[in-house]
Amino acid sequence: MQNRPVFILAIESSCDDTAAAVLKNDKVLSNVVANQAIHGEYGGVIPELASRAHQQNIVPVIDAALKRANVQKEDLSAIAFTQGPGLMGSLLVGSSFAKSLSLALGVPLIAVNHMQAHILAHFIDEENFDKPEFPFIALTISGGHTQVVKVNDYFDMEIIGETTDDAVGEAFDKSAKILGLPYPGGPLIDKYAQLGNPKAFAFTKPKVPGLDFSFSGLKTAILYFIKKNVAENPNFIEENRDDICASIQHTIIEILMDKIKMAVEQTGIKQIAIGGGVSANSGIRKTLKEAESKYGWKTYIPKFEYTTDNAAMIGIVGYQKFLSENFEKSDVVSKARIAF
Structure with missing residues (x-):
């Protein structure tokens, strides 16, 4: 060339x-x-x-x-x-x-x-940002997509897991809407989650086989949870906003991490890269960086603007x-x- x-x-x-x-x-x-x-x-x-x-x-x-x-x-x-x-x-x-x-x-x-x-x-050349080596596992999370991808080369990619219904970004935004937060609500859930207790409320994680995801059931569970508690206490959301957001975010992150761990076990690949709009979420970034020492992975998180x-x-x-x-x-x- x-x-x-x-x-x-x-x-x-x-x-x-x-x-x-x-x-x-x-x-x-x-x-x-x-x-x-x-x-x-x-x-x-x-x-x-x-x-x-x-x-x-x-x-x-x-x-x-x-x-x-x-x-x-x-x-x-x-x-x-x-x-x-x-x-x-x-x-x-x-x-x-x-x-x-x-x-x-x-x-x-x-x-x-x-x-x-x-x-x-x-693979954009940026100071202080390492580039992953092939092969690696990519978790692409956005408003429209949730995928686990085995990346063998620049244009040799295989989707090994994906959502069967809502994308993770949609789950964040719809949960925010249930709480009365303006669109786009995902970043607001992240903001309030940093002030709350992630274990304040328990939401059941959906049981989906293999590396696939499902978020529609979680969204419905959150809706019923809010309706029930607001009926008992009209100020429930206002009084517990931070804890609710922290608990929703904690559950979603656990769902994502469970699938990444499974992907590592199945492929033997310990290089994990995230991408997509939801990878801007501070909780996901923090959890993924902690996984480096916890599981012996090498994780790659892109510059925020990318x-x-x-x-x-x-x-x-x-x-x-x-x-x-x-x-x-x-x-x-x-x-x-x-x-x-």
């Missing part, structure tokens, strides 16, 4: 964040994200509103990414974009722009799997695909669901 630097412009638009990043090889020069606050009014992401906001945000976000990186569009080696999974309307905004820019500049187009990008974010949806993680996948000349034609299609 050529010796001159590779400059990748990456675009991420899978849900409600419009993001663009510029990478020089595996180093991030800029990473810009525009959030969509409007969804908070509705308690969740509204797909039509999300795609309209992407259309408004994409040009200024890409312009900002190029300016912060001090890179001219003529210097770009390739354009990478999120192909899926995600909301179709949102994905189409990003892919359409990427295709147009690739054609206008005469540079390769690279399609990226959003879930692979969460895993490969660990956990939630961002374009830097799309860019690092784009860089790896560029090295192997894994390019797409302009007729490549976006996919709301996409396999590894």
